[in-house]
Amino acid sequence: MSPRSTFSIARRVCATVVISFLAGASVSAGSRPASLRGRDTEVTLAMEPAAGRPDPLRLDIRVRDLAGLTGDSLRRAELAATYVLSGVGIDAVWVLCTPDHEEPRCADPGGPTHVFVSIVAKPTEGAFRSRPRALAIAAVAEGAQGSRVYIVYERVEALARESPEVGASVLLGYVVAHEIGHLLLGSHSHSATGIMQARWFKRELHQVATGGLLFTPSEHIRLHAALLARIQQDGAR
Numbered sequence: 001m002s003p004r005s006t007f008s009i010a011r012r013v014c015a016t017v018v019i020s021f022l023a024g025a026s027v028s029a030g031s032r033p034a035s036l037r038g039r040d041t042e043v044t045l046a047m048e049p050a051a052g053r054p055d056p057l058r059l060d061i062r063v064r065d066l067a068g069l070t071g072d073s074l075r076r077a078e079l080a081a082t083y084v085l086s087g088v089g090i091d092a093v094w095v096l097c098t099p100d101h102e103e104p105r106c107a108d109p110g111g112p113t114h115v116f117v118s119i120v121a122k123p124t125e126g127a128f129r130s131r132p133r134a135l136a137i138a139a140v141a142e143g144a145q146g147s148r149v150y151i152v153y154e155r156v157e158a159l160a161r162e163s164p165e166v167g168a169s170v171l172l173g174y175v176v177a178h179e180i181g182h183l184l185l186g187s188h189s190h191s192a193t194g195i196m197q198a199r200w201f202k203r204e205l206h207q208v209a210t211g212g213l214l215f216t217p218s219e220h221i222r223l224h225a226a227l228l229a230r231i232q233q234d235g236a237r
């Protein structure tokens with residue numbers, strides 16, 4: 001029996017929908033990744049860009065925590081998400097928006113290079129009720145506004161409990177990176193390998209713990225091109 005079939009609660013990472021929305025939210029400055037600690041394992045991350053690679057492209061991620069996560073949990077999620085995205089040449093600037101930490105950037109409706117991530121404790125959105133195994137939903141924006149990601153934290157925690165190696169906060173960061181992959185690659189962008197797989201099993205959780213669940217080389221090229229197009233669109237507004 002394969003490892004996949006013995007893993008009890010494989011969950012679908014996400015569903016992608018296309019909607020129009022009104023943007024808004026709040027913020028604090030992000031910083032560069034250095035290391036990640038899974039439940040039992042610390043993974044040191046090499047963040048130096050390889051020689052000859054193009055300069056990283058900036059993507060603003062504005063995170064609204066509605067699940068009451070600790071600062072440490074949010075920091076671990078940030079480290080994980082920025083680590084994965086840095087591997088495909090994306091300089092993700094993670095800005096935390098909370099009701100008691102308003103910044104002008106949080107109220108800004110954003111543009112093509114902005115992603116708004118809402119972390120909710122339970123599946124309050126109707127879209128989640130009809131997708132009981134989805135951890136997250138990526139809402140691909142129409143027009144020039146920033147795109148949105150919604151993540152149900154209790155479902156992320158449930159998946160993390162399936163592995164002794166992975167903490168929920170690190171897994172949350174990988175889910176954020178997966179959803180940003182959808183926003184840039186399009187709604188039919190699940191893959192047979194890497195972080196864009198639709199379902200994560202024990203093997204993928206081990207890869208999360210060891211820093212190995214990443215975008216494929218092909219996705220790297222397409223992500224870079226898609227974000228570059230958004231940056232050019234943003235500059236043309």
Ligand SMILES: [Zn+2]
Pocket residue numbers: 013014015178182190196197198
């Ligand atoms: Zn997905």
